[in-house]
Amino acid sequence: MSYTKLAATGVLALLMSSGAVMADTWRYAFEEALEEVQGKFAQKFKEEVEANSDHSVQLFPFGTLGESDSILEQTQSGILQFVDQSPGFTGALIPEAQVFFVPYLLPQDEETLATFFEESKAINEMFPPLYAEQGLELLTMFPEGEVMMTTTEPVEGPADLNEVKFRVMTNPLLVESYQAFGATPTPLPWGEVYGALQTGIIQGQENPAFFIESTKMYEVTDHITRAGHNNFTTAVMANKEFYDGLSDEDRTxxxxxxxxxFDYIIDYQDGLTEESLEKIKEAKPSMTITTLTEEQRQPFMDTADSVEQEFLEIGGDQAQAILDQLKADLEAVSSQ
Structure with missing residues (x-):
């Protein structure tokens, strides 16, 4: 057993042994550091709960309790009460959630995107029953920022990704998407990505700008490419049995x-992308940051239909209904 897993096991043993005397302490794990977007959301949630109840919220940033698959399992089993995790990792359990990896499906305008997440019938009505089947209460989904590629060589089109080993989350549709882009998708746990880039095992990865900056991915890559293909989505969930067992007052x-x-994190992200890119350029002036033109993006956009068809094949029983509703939701928001 690795040191990380041993440490996580020790922490969990302590939590479980203290559960009986800490019944009013709710435990919340997430995939990022405390001062990154998921951490900021968690801190605001904690602040609100503690200001409006007698309960306290204990926060566990990335790495405290293991990798993403570990914290999800701990939430399903009731060790944790809350978890924040991307559909990129829940896609194996909830294949319909992979829809968020169809390229060029989500709008790039941040205001439109925020309204979509807040009002979407697919997110707020169709997804909760699918999460409930896995012992999870879907509380909300929110965007974390435009996804950008960071690579060791410049990228101006799919040809530049040929034979590039590109790290992706362990998500079948994301693998399909980067295969369609021309790359060699390489699923890796996040904890291994920096070292893999440093040693040349992989040559690229994708994330929002704030995460590229805070995790110093720019130190082991040389080029950032804004292809406009997606926005990072995350979901906040509760253990279903825990949530259903709350009093009406506590559930409120x-x-x-x-x-x-949710409102706080949308406001917090205003200007965050450009601010993060400025910090990257300041830390590494040689880093290139390229926004692809519409003409340069078109070959990437042309792959969207094939990835969408793959989603319909592997995305579960409700894949078509989810995709249709998402598109209807997006059209409704755009028309506003």
Whole structure:
């Protein structure tokens, strides 16, 4: 067993042994550091819960309790009460959630995107029952920022990704998407990515700008490419049995805290992308940051239909209905 897993096991043993005397402490794990977007959301949620109830919220940033698959399992088993995790990792359990990896499906305008996540019938009505089947209460989904490629060589089109080993999350549709882009998708746990780039095992990865900056991915890559192909989506969930067992008063506290944290994190991200890119350029002046033109993006956009068809094949029983509703939701928001 690795040191990380041993440490996580020790922490969990302590939590479980103290559960009986800490019944009013809710445990919340997420995939990022405390000062990154998921951490900021979690801190606001904690603040709201503790201000409006007698409960306290204990936060566990990335690495505290293991990798993404570990914290999801701990939430399903009831060790954790809350978890924030991208559909990139829940896609194996909930194949319909892979829809968020169809390239060029989500709008690039941040205001439109925020409204979509807040009002989408697919997200707020169709997804919760699918999560419930896995012992999870879907509390909200929110965007974390435009996804950008970071690579060791410049990228201006799919040809530049030929034979490039590109790290992706362990998500079948994301693998399909980067195969369609021309790359060699390489699923890796996040904890291994920096070292793999440093040693040349892989030559690229994707993430929002704030995450590229905070995790110093620019140190082991030389080029950032803005192809406009996606926006990073994440989901906040609760253990279903825990949530259903809350009193009406406590459930209202949780729901209200989620709503406040959602509004907060949308405002927090205003200008965050450009600010993060400026920090990257300041830290590494040689880093190139390229926004592809519409003409340069078109070959990438041309792959969207094939990835969408793959989603319909592997995306579960409700794949077509989810995709149709998402498109209807997006059209409704755009028309506003």
């Amino acid at each position: 506290v949780v729901d209200n805290a989620i709503d406040v944290a």
